[in-house]
Amino acid sequence: MEYSVVVVDDHILLSQAIGGLVEAFDQFKVMYLCKNGQELIDALQNPKNIPDIVLMDVNMPILNGIETTAHLKDHFPEVKVLALSIEEDDATILKMLRAGAKGYLMKDVKKAELQEALLEVVENGYYHTNTVAKILVNSLRHKESSVLSLKEREIEFIQHACTEKTYREIADIMCLSPKTIEGYRDVLFEKLNLRNRTGLVIYAIKNKIFTP
Amino acid sequence: MEYSVVVVDDHILLSQAIGGLVEAFDQFKVMYLCKNGQELIDALQNPKNIPDIVLMDVNMPILNGIETTAHLKDHFPEVKVLALSIEEDDATILKMLRAGAKGYLMKDVKKAELQEALLEVVENGYYHTNTVAKILVNSLRHKESSVLSLKEREIEFIQHACTEKTYREIADIMCLSPKTIEGYRDVLFEKLNLRNRTGLVIYAIKNKIFTP
DNA sequence: TTAAATAAGGGGGTTTTTCCTGATGCTTTA
DNA sequence: TAAAGCATCAGGAAAAACCCCCTTATTTAA
Secondary structure: OOEEEEEEOOOHHHHHHHHHHHHHOOOEEEEEEEOOHHHHHHHHOOHHHOOOEEEEOOOOOOOOHHHHHHHHHHHOOOOEEEEEEOOOOHHHHHHHHHHOOOEEEEOOOOHHHHHHHHHHHHHHOOEOOHHHHHHHHHHHHOOOOHHHHOOHHHHHHHHHHOOOOOHHHHHHHOOOOHHHHHHHHHHHHHHHOOOOHHHHHHHHHHOOOOOO | OOEEEEEEOOOHHHHHHHHHHHHHOOOEEEEEEEOOHHHHHHHHOOHHHOOOEEEEOOOOOOOOHHHHHHHHHHHOOOOEEEEEEOOOOHHHHHHHHHOOOOEEEEOOOOHHHHHHHHHHHHHHOOEOOHHHHHHHHHHHHOOOOHHHHOOHHHHHHHHHHOOOOOHHHHHHHHOOOHHHHHHHHHHHHHHHOOOOHHHHHHHHHHOOOOOO
């Protein structure tokens, strides 16, 4: 019995290449390729197009891997998502797993490991490398820290702080007193252990709160 | 006659997958794969390992695509480098071409275009997509602006400015007077049209002078 | 071989940021 | 219902950042 696989990746060359690898595995067969999450969801409207496994990239235009995975968990829970990405930061991996991915592979895995991961996922329902396991354990210790505990208004402020605006200007835009803005800043410095605005900017970019 | 190809990419799965695609082309054969520029250069010490074409990723640890390409231009000019990357920003593409790459492919090209590019490179010596051609034209108009006209010392300063250090601390590290550091800053603000340090940080990240 | 560009440094003043402590009112909750 | 939590705002001081205008060598280039 062959398991069916769909590859979702906005880089066509890569999805074709990865598809080629999967085809080479006896137990697996590529059904089709998608350029983004929306294409996949559209395709799944036809029950004939429902695969056993989706090999999903994380960064995609239109509908990214996280949103797409969450959608699949709700509407096609029988489809197993295996994330495959060059993103290595903890926050992204956690988001993906929380969205329902059964495993997370860095793109620097070897061919054999891809095959093993695919097999594990169809047979046991999940596959996690040591790296990912460590991140999971860590995330429990630091319990939902950093990004996840930031409030909406704070995130909005951070995004403005990543521009050339002064705090006074940010206050005007957010319709708050400059002193309130300074309060936000002070709380964030304390909470995130930062010394100054430059640190905040770097933090925001690292944690994808702001994208340059 | 078959042309020999070497794939250099730190993501093993990708280099294997791309290698698989290349193998499928009648006219081309994969000699071996490398995980970074250093591995490639080491391998080339043996004349038997010199390929016709190198398919080179840009972002790699140890020795990146730009440095590696520059080294090949000097030491193995007969080897044709075809860049293959997800990086799409003008500065990177220009650096790569200036380093001696014969073409630059985005990773979202189709299989057929990869084959065409490979053929063009061995037959005509170069292959450029419309996108890349446009960037080249543009770069002539804006003649070497921005990043390229920054001096070594300025770049070093910018990288420090992207941390939480104060200017005084940066001055100590760079063994310069704080006033000189302020001079660097003022010149950069003027040259790059910025208002404050935050702007400088964002500029640095956008232009890959600093990577968070 | 002058002139221009570059690199390093400085004086002094203004603005912004940073760091305190504390106050008000509103909502949640024990 | 009293306490606790939270968002909002304030005053003031000190530090850092920003801005302009300037000097002195050294190197480069016309």
